[in-house]
Amino acid sequence: xxxxxxxxxxxxxxxxxxxxxxxxxxxxxxxxxxxxxxxxxxxxxxxxxxxxxxxxxxxxxxxxxxxxxxxxxxxxxxxxxxxxxxxxxxxxxxxxxxxxxxxxxxxxxxxxxxxxxxxxxxxxxxxxxxxxxxx
Amino acid sequence: xxxxxxxxxxxxxxxxxxxxxxxxxxxxxxxxxxxxxxxxxxxxxxxxxxxxxxxxxxxxxxxxxxxxxxxxxxxxxxxxxxxxxxxxxxxxxxxxxxxxxxxxxxxxxxxxxxxxxxxxxxxxxxxxxxxxxxxxxxxxxxxxxxxxxxxxxxxxxxxxxxxxxxxxxxxxxxxxxxxxxxxxxxxxxxxxxxxxxxxxxxxxxxxxxxxxxxxxxxxxxxxxxxxxxxxxxxxxxxxxxxxxxxxxxxxxxxxxxxxxxxxxxxxxxxxxxxxxxxxxxxxxxxxxxxxxxxxxxxxxxxxxxxxxxxxxxxxxxxxxxxxxxxxxxxxxxxxxxxxxxxxxxxxxxxxxxxxxxxxxxxxxxxxxxxxxxxxxxxxxxxxxxxxxxxxxxxxxxxxxxxxxxxxxxxxxxxxxxxxxxxxxxxxxxxxxxxxxxxxxxxxxxxxxx
Amino acid sequence: xxxxxxxxxxxxxxxxxxxxxxxxxxxxxxxxxxxxxxxxxxxxxxxxxxxxxxxxxxxxxxxxxxxxxxxxxxxxxxxxxxxxxxxxxxxxxxxxxxxxxxxxxxxxxxxxxxxxxxxxxxxxxxxxxxxxxxxxxxxxxxxxxxxxxxxxxxxxxxxxxxxxxxxxxxxxxxxxxxxxxxxxxxxxxxxxxxxxxxxxxxxxxxxxxxxxxxxxxxxxxxxxxxxxxxxxxxxxxxxxxxxxxxxxxxxxxxxxxxxxxxxxxxxxxxxxxxxxxxxxxxxxxxxxxxxx
Numbered sequence: 019x020x021x022x023x024x025x026x027x028x029x030x031x032x033x034x035x036x037x038x039x040x041x042x043x044x045x046x047x048x049x050x051x052x053x054x055x056x057x058x059x060x061x062x063x064x065x066x067x068x069x070x071x072x073x074x075x076x077x078x079x080x081x082x083x084x085x086x087x088x089x090x091x092x093x094x095x096x097x098x099x100x101x102x103x104x105x106x107x108x109x110x111x112x113x114x115x116x117x118x119x120x121x122x123x124x125x126x127x128x129x130x131x132x133x134x135x136x137x138x139x140x141x142x143x144x145x146x147x148x149x150x151x152x153x
Numbered sequence: 154x155x156x157x158x159x160x161x162x163x164x165x166x167x168x169x170x171x172x173x174x175x176x177x178x179x180x181x182x183x184x185x186x187x188x189x190x191x192x193x194x195x196x197x198x199x200x201x202x203x204x205x206x207x208x209x210x211x212x213x214x215x216x217x218x219x220x221x222x223x224x225x226x227x228x229x230x231x232x233x234x235x236x237x238x239x240x241x242x243x244x245x246x247x248x249x250x251x252x253x254x255x256x257x258x259x260x261x262x263x264x265x266x267x268x269x270x271x272x273x274x275x276x277x278x279x280x281x282x283x284x285x286x287x288x289x290x291x292x293x294x295x296x297x298x299x300x301x302x303x304x305x306x307x308x309x310x311x312x313x314x315x316x317x318x319x320x321x322x323x324x325x326x327x328x329x330x331x332x333x334x335x336x337x338x339x340x341x342x343x344x345x346x347x348x349x350x351x352x353x354x355x356x357x358x359x360x361x362x363x364x365x366x367x368x369x370x371x372x373x374x375x376x377x378x379x380x381x382x383x384x385x386x387x388x389x390x391x392x393x394x395x396x397x398x399x400x401x402x403x404x405x406x407x408x409x410x411x412x413x414x415x416x417x418x419x420x421x422x423x424x425x426x427x428x429x430x431x432x433x434x435x436x437x438x439x440x441x442x443x444x445x446x447x448x449x450x451x452x453x454x455x456x457x458x459x460x461x462x463x464x465x466x467x468x469x470x471x472x473x474x475x476x477x478x479x480x481x482x483x484x485x486x487x488x489x490x491x492x493x494x495x496x497x498x499x500x501x502x503x504x505x506x507x508x509x510x511x512x513x514x515x516x517x518x519x520x521x522x523x524x525x526x527x528x529x530x531x532x533x534x535x536x537x538x539x540x541x542x543x544x545x546x547x548x549x550x551x552x553x554x555x556x557x558x559x560x561x562x563x564x565x566x567x568x569x570x571x572x573x574x575x576x577x578x579x580x581x582x583x584x585x586x587x588x589x590x591x592x593x594x595x596x597x598x599x600x601x602x
Numbered sequence: 603x604x605x606x607x608x609x610x611x612x613x614x615x616x617x618x619x620x621x622x623x624x625x626x627x628x629x630x631x632x633x634x635x636x637x638x639x640x641x642x643x644x645x646x647x648x649x650x651x652x653x654x655x656x657x658x659x660x661x662x663x664x665x666x667x668x669x670x671x672x673x674x675x676x677x678x679x680x681x682x683x684x685x686x687x688x689x690x691x692x693x694x695x696x697x698x699x700x701x702x703x704x705x706x707x708x709x710x711x712x713x714x715x716x717x718x719x720x721x722x723x724x725x726x727x728x729x730x731x732x733x734x735x736x737x738x739x740x741x742x743x744x745x746x747x748x749x750x751x752x753x754x755x756x757x758x759x760x761x762x763x764x765x766x767x768x769x770x771x772x773x774x775x776x777x778x779x780x781x782x783x784x785x786x787x788x789x790x791x792x793x794x795x796x797x798x799x800x801x802x803x804x805x806x807x808x809x810x811x812x813x814x815x816x817x818x819x820x821x822x823x824x825x826x827x828x829x830x831x832x833x834x835x836x837x838x839x840x841x842x843x844x845x846x847x848x849x850x851x852x853x854x855x856x857x858x859x860x861x862x863x864x865x866x867x868x869x870x871x872x873x874x875x876x877x878x879x880x881x882x883x884x885x886x887x888x889x890x891x892x893x894x
Contacts, residue, residue: 036799037884041822069781076773077799078635078818079781131879159706167695168730230694234703237692245656246684246747247707248676374617 031059031066034075042077046085054094054105065095065103156249160238160257161264164231171227178223182268185216189275217272224265225301231261232309240366255362262301270294302354309361325354399479411490414443418494433498434557437512440491441553445519445546448484451476451527455588456596473528473588480524488520504560511556511566518573519549525580531587532595545580548573605668606631607754607786608653612662615648622648623810625662630803632753633783635776637801637818638790639889644807646790647687650758653788654684666754680708683752687759689739693732697725697742701749708750716749722771736763744772748779755779757789761796769796776800798885806892813892818885825888826862827881830854834875842870846891858883858891 032049034042053059065071068086072079086103089095096106133143165175192209235254237243244250274290307325360368418439454476461472492513499509522545530538552569559566608630615623623645630636630653640646651657652664655671664671667678674682691700697720705711720727723741731739740763747755755776761769773796779785780800791797797804804821806813814821825846830837831854838850844860854876862880871878883891 036795038882040882041819042799043819069778072777072781073774075799076770076777078802079777080633080635080802127879156706159703163695163699163703167699233694234692237690238703241690242651242654242656242684242686243690245654245674246679246682247704248679250707253707377618 032071032075034077036077043081043085046082047088050085050089051094059105061105061107063105064098065105067101067103154249154253154256156247156253157256157260160231160234160253161260163234164228164257164261165224167230167234171230174223174227178220178227178268181216181220181223182272185213185220185272186275188213188216189272189278217268220272221265221269224268225304228261228265229305229308231258232305233312235362236309236312239362240369244366251363255359258305258358258362262298262305265301266294266297269297299352299354302352302358306354306358306361309358399482408486411486414440414447414487414490415494418443430502430557430560433502433504436498437495437515437557438550438553440494440512441515441519441549444484444488444491444516445523445526445549447487448480448520448523449527450483451480451524452530454480454528455531455591456593458591459593468589469591470585470589472591473585476528476588477524480527484520484524488516491516507562508560511560511562514570515549515553515556518552518570518577521577522546522549522573522580525577525584528584529580529587531584531591545576548576604632604784608664608666608788610653610662610664613652613659613664614661615645615652615657616660621660621810623652623807626812627662628805628812628815630754630786630788632786633780634786634788634803635780635801636786636788636803636805637797638788638805638807639794639797640790640807640813641893645810646807647758649805649807650684650756650788650790654682654756680710680750681753683747683750683755685740685743685747685755685757685760687762689736689743691731691739691742694730696728696730697734698727700731700742701727701746704746705749710751711749712751715751716745719745719748719775723768737765737768740764741768741772744775748775751785753785755785755787755789757787759790759792761791761793769793773800794884794886794889804885806889808893821888822882822885824862825858825860825883825891827883827887828855828857828859828862828870829879829881830857830870830874830876831879832876835873837874840870840874846894860892 031053032046034045036042038045050059050065059065065086066074068079068082071077071082086095090097090103093106093108095103098104129143129147133140138146164171166172188209192213235258238247238250239254247253270290270293273293274286277284277286277289303325310325418436458469458472458476461467461475462469467475495509495512495516498504499506499512526542526545530542532538548569552566552573555563555566555569606629608628610629611627613623613626613628614621626649638646638649648657652659653666653671655666655674658672666674667681669675669678692703695703701716701720705716719725723745725738725741725745726734729738731742734742740760744757744760747757761772764772776787776789777800779787789797798818801818803816804818805815828842830840833840833853833855837853837855840855842848842857842859843866845857846860847856847858849856867878867880
């Protein structure tokens with residue numbers, strides 16, 4: 019399990035950036051899906067409670083609640099013993115139903131556009147990507 | 154109601170100083186009453202060592218008086234607490250706050266009035282001539298309670314130091330001192346017109362608590378609406394440097410001082426039944442205090458001078474001279490009014506000319522003292538400055554009392570006058586030195602409340 | 603379905619003849635965090651004061667907990683909390699004395715919460731309020747408003763004087779309040795990122811009227827920046843609806859649209875013959891674009 023450290027130096031499962039153009043609920047949704055699909059969060063792993071996540075990231079608990087409900091209806095998460103949200107047994111499959119490669123598309127579009135605007139060749143873009151990946 | 158109880162408690166113990174004063178007051182009260190019960194003061198001098206008798210008498214008579222003073226001063230900040238609760242947004246969130254504030258104010262005044270009335274009644278215990286203790290208690294209690302209404306109102310006004318409220322406070326204090334002095338001698342019916350007049354203090358206090366916020370806001374809106382503020386701020390500040398200085402320093406409304414001089418005197422003349430020379434003495438006393446307080450508005454100059462310093466290339470020493478000039482110009486109005494009132498009284502009663510001259514001299518000295526005291530207070534109000542102010546004002550009052558007592562240029566009076574002149578000269582030097590090294594961080598903020 | 607905590611219909615406020623707010627209608631439900639944005643002088647403070655009942659409306663009505671806001675009975679006032687823009691504390695009292703004074707007005711006071719906040723925010727209780735810094739006084743004002751656990755909390759620029767750490771702590775407290783579905787928060791702020799992360803409903807006030815009043819998510823997805831490239835049709839002949847900004851260049855343009863729907867994408871792509879790139883905006887950008 020890979021924990022990111024957030025701005026306070028505390029381990030956190032997610033990185034949420036309110037200043038990017040992407041709405042917070044979508045960021046959270048994608049990150050949970052990604053972590054479930056890749057197997058980094060195994061089935062049965064409990065997720066932080068709504069309150070805990072909201073307070074730690076200082077975001078509206080309704081946002082968290084919405085994401086959890088949405089993912090529960092998709093089958094990625096399941097409710098365990100009343101309140102606790104865990105990764106569903108078939109969660110990985112549910113998340114991967116959206117093919118991981120498919121999930122990269124919007125990011126790739128941005129990369130392609132930027133590369134074209136900067137007048138770079140495909141080779142240069144791939145080289146820069148490789149460097150970044152290896153870091 | 155817990156809130157009323159808490160307000161009562163905080164009024165006596167909210168700060169360290171008030172806790173000290175309340176404690177001391179209670180102790181002194183118990184000591185005074187206790188000794189009175191054991192050794193009634195009027196028995197002293199009979200069958201007791203005279204030396205000891207004097208000390209015990211002082212203790213018995215002085216202790217309750219000091220206790221009252223201490224307790225009253227301890228609660229003198231209560232109006233500010235009430236102001237904070239009742240004015241502003243707190244009134245919309247705290248449940249039943251206005252009611253609680255009024256009850257709290259009344260409760261505190263009742264308690265302090267009790268501290269005044271109990272020793273007064275106890276004084277006549279086992280008196281040779283039978284005296285109705287209950288009647289003494291009732292009368293003292295009523296007078297004290299009415300008086301405190303006026304005095305708390307005065308403290309509230311002082312807390313809102315802004316323009317005219319600077320005088321309303323001392324004016325009310327004067328009225329509170331002079332009017333009830335008559336009550337004590339009055340054998341008239343318990344509810345005479347004077348009691349009613351004095352009760353207006355409490356009515357005004359209650360109105361302030363229950364509706365003051367709304368009144369103040371409506372008044373502010375009305376003032377905005379009539380555009381008076383706009384007219385003043387569009388003053389030719391750029392074209393006339395002196396007007397700009399006066400405006401920035403806050404010395405631009407001298408006629409308020411004059412009005413604030415005339416009104417309390419008129420009220421005193423109406424309410425106080427004394428006539429003849431006693432009245433004259435009273436009026437002179439009042440005028441002297443009001444002159445000093447009016448010119449002490451110069452205390453506003455130091456924090457305001459920062460704005461001037463930023464806009465001109467004057468040094469702080471130069472600013473001191475400008476402030477001095479501006480406030481003398483302003484004080485001249487109230488001084489002039491006072492001199493006119495004095496002249497009127499002297500002429501009307503045919504008093505000798507030296508009396509008039511003494512009066513004018515006193516008024517001028519008081520004005521100067523107040524002005525330079527105000528200018529010296531550039532570091533907030535630390536205890537040493539407060540003591541200095543109290544001492545100088547004490548000197549002014551002493552000079553007035555001596556003048557009224559002897560009504561002529563006696564050596565004692567001349568000595569007092571000389572001492573005052575020296576004090577004023579010293580104050581001016583102090584003020585100038587402090588302004589040269591002015592540190593605006595230590596000044597009081599220019600506007601309060 | 604519980605009743606909304608605040609309901610306003612046609613609310614307006616004018617000072618003498620100058621109108622400050624006109625014809626506002628809104629509701630605050632339990633569980634809402636409402637962020638109020640607007641330029642200085644737009645009327646945010648007046649709006650909060652109308653809800654508080656501090657000032658009477660000139661037109662329309664506003665009711666809180668089912669009562670007219672001006673005539674809120676004492677028992678209902680206990681469910682209300684307000685933090686003013688400029689603190690109104692009594693200067694000569696100590697922090698602890700002040701807390702004790704305010705505490706006495708409420709029957710339900712959370713001592714533990716207050717003690718925790720005082721400790722966490724580093725408020726020196728033994729110092730006199732007059733000697734505290736502006737930030738400390740603001741923190742104390744907030745604590746005094748939170749102590750009785752109000753159901754409806756109104757805050758007027760509560761973090762203006764707070765350092766970033768204190769601000770973060772404050773946001774966490776607001777989130778804690780918001781996790782209780784029976785409580786609602788309405789706060790105005792200039793710090794748009796705070797509103798962005800906390801608010802589920804956003805009111806943007808401009809010149810006394812709502813420029814936007816609705817869900818935060820809807821706002822975020824409605825106002826977008828569009829980049830069109832490689833258009834085959836002359837750009838100025840394209841009919842792009844609700845444009846807040848339009849910058850054409852060769853074979854393309856950049857436009858900011860106000861009411862974006864996802865279905866519009868295919869339509870525009872087809873019409874223009876070029877490629878469409880959709881850029882999401884931060885709330886601050888949206889605010890600036892709406893104000894052009």
